[in-house]
Amino acid sequence: MVHVKINNKEIMVPKGATILQAARELNINIPTLCHLDLHNIKMVNKGASCRVCVVEVEGRRNLAPACSTPVFEGMVIKTDSMRAIKSRRTMVELLISDHPKDCLVCLKNQDCELQQLAADLGVRNIRYSGEMSTYPVDAASKAIYRDLSKCVLCRRCETMCNDVQTVYALSGVGRGFDTVVGPAFNAPMHKTVCTFCGQCVAVCPTGALVEVDNVPKVWDLLENKKKTVVVQVAPAVRVALGELFGLAPGTIVTGKMVSALKTLGFDFVFDTDFAADLTIMEEAHELIERVTEGTNLPILTSCCPAWVKFFEHQFPDLLNIPSTCKSPHEMFGAVTKTYLASKLGLKREDMVVVSVMPCVAKKYEAARPELESKGLQDVDVVITTRELGRMIKEAGIDFLSLHDEDYDDPLGRSTGAAVIFGATGGVIEAALRTAAETITGKPLESVEFVEVRGMQGLREAKVEIGELGLNIAVAHGLGNARKLLESIRKGESKYHAIEIMACPGGCVGGGGQPYHHGDLEIIKKRTRGIYEIDRSMEIRKSHENPAIKEIYENFLGEPGSHLAHELLHTTYFE
Ligand code: HC1
Ligand code: SF4
Numbered sequence: 001m002v003h004v005k006i007n008n009k010e011i012m013v014p015k016g017a018t019i020l021q022a023a024r025e026l027n028i029n030i031p032t033l034c035h036l037d038l039h040n041i042k043m044v045n046k047g048a049s050c051r052v053c054v055v056e057v058e059g060r061r062n063l064a065p066a067c068s069t070p071v072f073e074g075m076v077i078k079t080d081s082m083r084a085i086k087s088r089r090t091m092v093e094l095l096i097s098d099h100p101k102d103c104l105v106c107l108k109n110q111d112c113e114l115q116q117l118a119a120d121l122g123v124r125n126i127r128y129s130g131e132m133s134t135y136p137v138d139a140a141s142k143a144i145y146r147d148l149s150k151c152v153l154c155r156r157c158e159t160m161c162n163d164v165q166t167v168y169a170l171s172g173v174g175r176g177f178d179t180v181v182g183p184a185f186n187a188p189m190h191k192t193v194c195t196f197c198g199q200c201v202a203v204c205p206t207g208a209l210v211e212v213d214n215v216p217k218v219w220d221l222l223e224n225k226k227k228t229v230v231v232q233v234a235p236a237v238r239v240a241l242g243e244l245f246g247l248a249p250g251t252i253v254t255g256k257m258v259s260a261l262k263t264l265g266f267d268f269v270f271d272t273d274f275a276a277d278l279t280i281m282e283e284a285h286e287l288i289e290r291v292t293e294g295t296n297l298p299i300l301t302s303c304c305p306a307w308v309k310f311f312e313h314q315f316p317d318l319l320n321i322p323s324t325c326k327s328p329h330e331m332f333g334a335v336t337k338t339y340l341a342s343k344l345g346l347k348r349e350d351m352v353v354v355s356v357m358p359c360v361a362k363k364y365e366a367a368r369p370e371l372e373s374k375g376l377q378d379v380d381v382v383i384t385t386r387e388l389g390r391m392i393k394e395a396g397i398d399f400l401s402l403h404d405e406d407y408d409d410p411l412g413r414s415t416g417a418a419v420i421f422g423a424t425g426g427v428i429e430a431a432l433r434t435a436a437e438t439i440t441g442k443p444l445e446s447v448e449f450v451e452v453r454g455m456q457g458l459r460e461a462k463v464e465i466g467e468l469g470l471n472i473a474v475a476h477g478l479g480n481a482r483k484l485l486e487s488i489r490k491g492e493s494k495y496h497a498i499e500i501m502a503c504p505g506g507c508v509g510g511g512g513q514p515y516h517h518g519d520l521e522i523i524k525k526r527t528r529g530i531y532e533i534d535r536s537m538e539i540r541k542s543h544e545n546p547a548i549k550e551i552y553e554n555f556l557g558e559p560g561s562h563l564a565h566e567l568l569h570t571t572y573f574e
Contacts, residue, residue: 004075019055019066019077030055030079031088031117033095034154035067036203036518038164041457041477041504043203045159050152051091052117055079063087089121097128099206100149106207107145111515113205114152135180141190143212143364144201148180151208155181157200164504165478167310169194190364193313197306197478197502198360198511203518211360211512214383215391221352221381222265229352230340231266232332232411233257235273235422236358236507237385239529243514243522244389245399250525252533255404260392261356262405271407272355273414275332276421276430278551279303280542282325282568283427284434285559291468291496296320298473298488298495301427303327305365306502308572310478315485316574324569326378328421329355329362330371332411333378334567339555340411348376355382358422358510361502373567384512413547416447416533416540423527424476424506425452425459428499432463432472433541440466447540453531455505455524458483460495473498476506 001012006023013022023030034050036043046068054063058076063084066077078084096118103109117123135148158170158181169192173180183192201209221229242251261269283301290296300322302308311322326334333353341348355362359382365371366379383391392399406412417433420426429449436444451461452472457480460473473495475481481500487493503509505523508530509516516522539545556564 002071002073002075004071004077006077007079013071017071019057019064019069019071019075020053022071023066023077023079028079030066031120032067033113033117033152033205034156036156036159038203038504038518038520040455040520041164042479043160043164045154045156047155050095050154052088054087054091055084056081085121089123092117092121092123093126094128095152096123097126097130098132099152106150107210107213108207112207113517131177133177138188139212140188141194141196141212141364142367143196143360144189144194144198145210145212146182146189147208147210148182150206151181152206153179153181154205156203156205157181157209160199160203163479165195165197165199165502166482167193167195167197167478170200195306195309195313195478195502196361196364199503201360202509202511202513202515211384211386212363213387214363214381215387215394217381218354218383218391221354227350227352228267228346229265229354230268230270230336231261231354231356232270232272232275232329233261233356234329234358234507235276235419235426235530236510236513236526237356237388238533239422239508239526240358240385240513241389244386245392247400248525249522250527250529252529254533255406256399256402257388258407259402259405260388260397260399263397263402264391264395266354268408268411270332270336270411271414271418272329272332273418273421274411274545274547275328275335276418277415277542277545277548278331278335278568279325279328280417280430280434281548281552281559282564283323284431284438284542286323286325287431287435287497288438289560291470298493299323299497301499302570303421303427304361304501304507305359306361307478307481307500309361309364310481310502311485312572312574314482315489318485318488319572319574321488322572324571326371326568326570327365328418329357330365330378330570331568333371333380334373335551335555336411337376337378338373338567339551348374352380353378355379356385356388357382358385358507358513359503360384360511362512370570385510386512386514389514410547410550413545415542415545416535416537417542418545419533419537420530422507423453423530424501425454425474425499426506426530427501428452428472428474428497430542431497432465432470434543436465437541437543439468444541452499455527457504470497471495475499476501476509477504478502
C-alpha cells in the first residue's frame, strides 16, 4: 500500500493503483472521456488518448493523465487547480473543433459523454478552427450506423470488440490526422466479421456508433391503415425501459410498456415471451433427442443473432451442433403470419411484425433471407429499447402516469421460464425445466436451477435428471464463447448443452438497452428484475403455458413435427 494526498485528503491505496482509482476511492470526481474500466468483463480501455483527466502532481512540471499515472508513496495531487481545469477545457474544445456540432439532431443527444463534458467543464466557445475530418458515413448495414466525423479516437469500441468479444473487427487505420478506428481497409461493417452485437455502440461515448434508427419506419407503418401492425416485446426490455423515464434500473414496467404500445397505435401487443416458451418446446425436444442418440453434442443455444454470426464466421466446421431453432422473436413472426393470420382471418401479406428488442443484432437477423415463412419475412422491423423510449417521448406520452395494461391474447401469454431468457443462463434453465419433466414424467420439486445463474463469464454445472447427468455450460460475452468453442473443436469438451449470449449479462446488457455509461451494476439490477418477474408468475414452465398447448394441439402437432421444422427451425451458412 502507498500513502497519497489528493486535494488535501489522505488515503492509502494499493501499489500500482492509478491516480484516478485513488481519487475515486475518495469520491473525488476527475472527468474522463477515453477511459473506461469494466474490469469485471475484462474491458479496461487505457489508451490515455484524450488527456481530459489531467491533474497536477507536486514536483512535476507537466500535468499528468490520472487514468494512466500510477501513484507513488507520498504523492501529492491536486485535481481541481485552475491549470488542470483550463487544460481539460482546452482538450474538449480541441475535440469539439473537429466535431460536427449537430448535437440537436444527433441520435446521441443527451446521452453523449462529450456533450456532457462540455457542459460540465463550462465550455462556452470554441477558440480553434481549421481543417475538419470529413468521412462518408457507413449506413450500409441493417444494424449499426457509423459516422466517423463524430469519432473522438477513444478506442473504447476497439477494446470492447477485441478484448471482450474477440471479434477483431475494429482497429486503428491510417496515421496522424487521418487516423480512424474501423474495420481493416475501412470496409463497410456489413462486409466484415462484425457480429452486430452492438457492444461497441454500448461503450461509444459519442454519436460515432449508433443503432440504425428504425423509428421513422414504424411511424409510417402505424399510419398505414391497410396494414395490421403487430408488436412483440423481448423479455429484457421490461426491466430497462423505465430507465429512460427516470426509474431505477430493474424496475418492472411491463404493464406501462404495454399501455404505451397500445397508445402508440399498434393493432396487437404481444409478448416475445410466448415465443420463448415455444422455443423451449422445440429446443428441449432437440436436446433430449440428441442426448438420447449421443449425436451432435454439445447442443448450443441459437437465440442470440450476434452469437450465430460469430460461430458462422469463426467456427464454420462446427455448424452441426447449434440448435436449429430460430430465435424466439423470429418464431413469433413465423406463427403470427401463419397461425394467427388464419385464426383471426387476416390477410397475411397485410400483416407487419415489429419487434422491440434490447439488441442491435436483431435488426440484422430480421433481414436474413432464410428467416421467412411461406414467402414472407418473419419479422419486418426491429427497434431497440432506446428507440421505443424515443417513440414514447415523441408521442408525448406521460409514461410514468400510464395505468398497467395486459398483453393481447393468445400470443401474449407466457411463463416464468420465458422471461428468464433475458438474463444469462436463463435459456438453459428454461430448457432444463421442460426437459427434466419430459424425461422423468414427474413434476420438479424446485423449478429454479440456481447453479446455472450468475454473472461469471463462463460457468458450468452438472444437473441430475433422473438417471441422467447433464453437463451444462453457460457463457456470456463472445470471448468466453470462443474458449468453449475452441475446446469443442479440440475434442476436449465434456458438455451436453451450452447456452451462449453475445452480450455481457445476456440480453439485459444488450447493445440496444439504455446506455449504462460504464456502470455494470445496472445490468445486475435488471437481472434481479427478470428473476423477480419469474418468481411472480403463476406458471413457470414453458410446457404448461395454455397458449403453447393450444398452438401444438390446433396447428403445429408435436414439437419437432414437419410443420414445426418448416416454420420454427433454420439453417446456418459457412
Ligand atoms: Fe433476447 Fe430472445 S432472450 S435473444 O436475449 O431468445 O434480444 O430479451 O428477445 O428472440 O425471448 C434479445 C431478450 C429476446 C429472442 C427471447
Ligand atoms: Fe465488434 Fe460487436 Fe461492434 Fe461488431 S458490433 S464491431 S462485433 S463490438
